[in-house]
Amino acid sequence: MLYVDIPTQSEIGQLIATRGEALVSIYLTTTPETQHIDAARTRLKQLAGQAVAQLEEVGVAKRTIWPIEEQLDDLLDDDDFWRVQANSLAIFVTPERLRSYRLPNHLSETVQVSDRFHVKPLLRAVSMPQHAFVLALAENELRLVEVLGDQPAQEVHVQGLPKDAASVARTANVNSRSYSGRLGGGEGQKHHLRQYCRAIDTALRGLLSGRQEPLILAATDPLLSMYRSINSYPHLAETAIVTSPVRVPAHELGAQAREILDEINAASVAAFGELYSARENEGRATTQVARAARAATFGAVDTLLVDIDNVLPGLVDETTGEITFDESDSAVSYGVIDEIAGRVIANGGKVIAVRRADIPQEAELAAVLRYAI
DSSP states (O other): OOOOOOOOHHHHHHHHHOOOSOEEEEEEEOOSOGGGTHHHHHHHHHHHHHHHHHHHHTTOOHHHHHHHHHHHHHHHTOHHHHHSOOSEEEEEEOSSOEEEEEESSOOOOEEEEESSOOOHHHHHHHHSOOEEEEEEEETTEEEEEEEETTEEEEEOOOTTOOSOHHHHHTSSOSOOOOOSTTOSHHHHHHHHHHHHHHHHHHHHHHHHTTOOSOEEEEOOTTHHHHHHHHOOOTTBOSSOBOSOOTTOOHHHHHHHHHHHHHHHHHHHHHHHHHHHHHHHTTTOEEOOHHHHHHHHHTTOEEEEEEETTOOOEEEEOTTTOOEEEOSSOOTTOEEHHHHHHHHHHHTTOEEEEEOGGGSGGGOSEEEEESSOO
8 A cells, every 4th residue: 555644735834834944845756665665765864964964054053953853863763654655755844843744646856945845846746646546336346446656556455344235234135126114126225235335435434534635436327326426535536437347457447547547637737728828818827937926925826837846946025026036956045936836825826736848838837817917
């Protein structure tokens, strides 16, 4: 199983709002294969050294740097922590605390030191899913399959998940034509199948609570429609694998689920492109970084697309939104686009982190505005 900690919008908001003299953001590649995790631990030690060097270069006091080093060293030495990882790891450290998130996405390695956290890569995990679950639902067979990005899809054990519909109904099968009150014939069958769906939904709550990955159904009617009507998970995918999943291998379900994930992500980007074109004619869209910074500062950005990998060092004025660019990363500057994204979220806007090719004009960002500015 891929072990992930997808941050909630509230957690992202807290990271964005955090300010301090020495805030360290580290992103590195990891692996769910425990036997190969030592390379990531070694790389984290190197990146931590780079962060400390940046802090020392700008004269941050040793008493401020030491707690940061100590927390990173403790993390490096925690064998239990490294035993359960995903594809990337995001780490945010202040002298007082350390927060980490195991992510399903393959993020570019980076270390940033500033008076605020570098959160833009984290947005990819919540805006463009590469991780999903497939509920392979049939009357006589039930499985939950996890789709792990480019890792092999595999079945997941879920405590309390029923084996089949008959076990929930406590009967040999749910297709009896005899009657006991209303529990017989077609009505009885529907009752038992709905009962089965409710038991599945209840069992999945413990695993899916607080998560945002799509749940994709692999089923046929009537179970397909019944489960949709009962499901309580807010991220159930609209598109389903409409086939009987009985005896279909996990890797085949995973391949079909990845196609649906690609459709979900492509639809999100396409919808933004259409909206951008419409708003551009009204003076309510821009790919200019300076204009987007001013708009974000005044709360005028509704939706923002940003290049997940790009970092433009500099400063954004807290009051006017005016940008002062820097030549390189340092502990006295931060990522300008990251700061713009943070201000959009703080003002209730939506940020989608994508690759450069998905942004209109292949710019560094693209913003749709609530009003012209």
